[in-house]
Amino acid sequence: MAIIRPFRALRPREDLADKVAALPYDVMNSEEAREAVKGNPYSFLHVDKAEIDLPVGTGLYDRAVYEKARENLYGFADKGVFIREDRNALYIYRLIMDGYAQTGLVACTSIDDYLNNVIKKHEFTRADKEEDRIRHVDTTNAHTGPIFQTYVSKESITGIIEAYKAENKPCYDFVSDDGITHTVWTIRDDETIGKLADEFSSVESLYIADGHHRAASAVRVGVMRRSAKPDYTGEEEFNYFLSVLFPSNELRIMDYNRVVKDLNGMSEEEFIARVSENFEVTKFEGEGQLRPMRKHTFGMFLGGSWYELEAKAGTYDESDPQKRLDVAIMQNNLLHPILGIEDPRTDKRIDFVGGIRGLDELERRVGLDMKVAFSMFPTTIMDLIDIADAGEVMPPKSTWFEPKLRSGLFVHTLD
Template identity: 50%
Template sequence: MPCAMGKPVTSRNKLPQENLVSLDHCLIRPFAGLRPRRTDAAAVAAPPYDVLSSAEARQAVIGKPLSFLHVSRAEIDLPPEVDQYSPAVYARSAENFQRMIADGVLCRDPHACYYAYRLVMGEHVQTGLVAAASVAAYDSHRIRRHEFTRPDKEDDRVRQIEALNAQTGPVLLVHPDSVKAEQLLALATDSPPSIDLIADDGIRHTLWTIHDPASIAQISAVFGAMPNLYIADGHHRSAAAARVAATRRQQNHAADSAEFFLSVIFPASQMLIMDYNRMVRDLNGLTEEAFLAEVSKCYTVGASTTPVKPERRGVCGMYLGNRWYRLEILSGQVPVSDPVRQLDVSVLAEQLLGPLLGITDLRRDTRIDFVGGMRGLSELERRVNSGEMAVAFAMYPTQMADLIAVADTGQVMPPKSTWFEPKLADGLVSYLLDPD
């Protein structure tokens, strides 16, 4: 692939106007991506920055000097006692990033492109578009969110963007199903890919570069006509990008690249949401027998000889005292007119976690923990059997239609409501912000 990392060129994130629909108020646009050389792609690709702890990241990069974790989690290259939000971490991140560019490991495309990105996990396949998404559309809620953000995590991503002058962690977006969009991506993927690799977790990541002006114009028109996009994962990344854009706007920066953020957009029907399970450290002073009696006032409780993986909405599994129970919410307990309160995670919080276990703030209460479905129900058993946790709840996955319904009403979901798989890789495409 071309490696054109010479003097910065502000027009690289733009195309001639005759090749595009108007960029004014556009929803997405192409950009000149920074990508690893084909020969280095497998060595560079890394898990998203926020799915690994510092300790796990340190372990993951052993023998992997090119791993993008050296950029996204640069504290791994500093002594363990250094705080992960220290200025030294962002400085090291920028140093590592620039070294990878100078060494030719990461190369920038010479012109603005779109990219098709396919993820394969077992039998599951999803194909989406890598694009720069509009901050203006995010600010106006055309790109819709469903979660609150935490200021400290936003601050972290703002500092990372400013240190690198780049966005390296893509925001996972979803678009309503579109036959035209899928046809355009099918055409784009009917050619040899730019990158094709299988990550350590067995997920296959394939990337195609879309540089033909006619194809770019068609994609811009089809996606640009979509009424809304939805944030599936990456609320802190998108919020941070919007903050950086606002700051640069106030400073009268001439370059407009900060008015967009790195995204990968998949059709809603291809998204896979897994269960996001809950565990609590104690029974809030209740004995197991008393707790079960209270649970039976809002759920039908049935003992099970096997782990309970909920088969539908309204059902959850509970692991207590080395035993599984199937819980089914009693009729009339779910407010069907409210898209947030009818979620199983909301029902559990309102009917059980709050009134019985005293957990009313799922974001800050240290008595509760959350386990993504990829770890399996055995992880719930392990942590309860060890005595670390007193009870665990296996949840039915939130559905994509639920997420869209909540976002469309301008509401937010409870914390840890969705766990998307497979995860995007960091490092395959980064979005450089052009200098002023």
């Protein structure tokens, strides 16, 4: 029984939406963000990465960063860059990348649904990252970045959304610098809002696809606000957080590939022999690069050549939603036992390359600072759902979602 609720968004003027919209704060560092905002005083990075407006060297977690974020956010409102909706609304948010469209519903979801596991998770969170976003939400009094969630697709929800799109004009429609088309429709009529809320009330579970730290932080702030207001009713805005909900059948997860600095003291011949214990190894004779086309197969770039690896029987458990994941097969049968990478979260010998960068990047890294690269078959959205339903967590760097939601198009304030 998932709860969704409309909200009075703070959002950019139509003519400035393309300038405000920014990639999420956690996909770039401060130097990259400073470069990205040059010539664009409207970028939402001035809110989500406010250190860019402070002297170089200011600590990321300095109190001044959060205060600057608040100043910039409400400065946008005071200057008319942002407008405040005059009533509660939902939004339809469609992204088109390389001809492929995915359409989500922007709404507020319940912190109680998160606490009661109606909203399910598949990642651990780090305390320092949670604390950063807690301070950001609490100081700005707003959720500035939406939580990317999914649900098992439901034709009745899709039908309502598609009908509304067909009958109404969008409030935003622009192409971002990376070629992705962003289109937004505002739903203000109570009848459509009510229908969508009723349909989601029969959705058993929502699943966080991306944004675990933002979600956990939003919930923590909501709980803090409840403690400070013992007579809270549950209707206050701090009881809900900003989300975009996509049907599972429209989402694409890209490959998340691995590169490793060395062969753990082995020669190439010794390494291939060890790999052959758990994988069928075949030298790739085709042209170009080797992109795996099915589960339990991998590409390996070593010594200027590509090899296909196929996991042997007994190296995984198809009945276990975690152990059957290709990222787990790679970790449990090669990266850890052969290359000695026990914890890929902390080991400095391994790096990860999102599929959006292509297999050329793997070859480039091997030529630059790495010894071997592995191309992966993408994790599926149903893999993610199965893991979350089982109450387990994904291995690190399992999913790379594209296209990325833009921050700044919708802000949910907590009062």
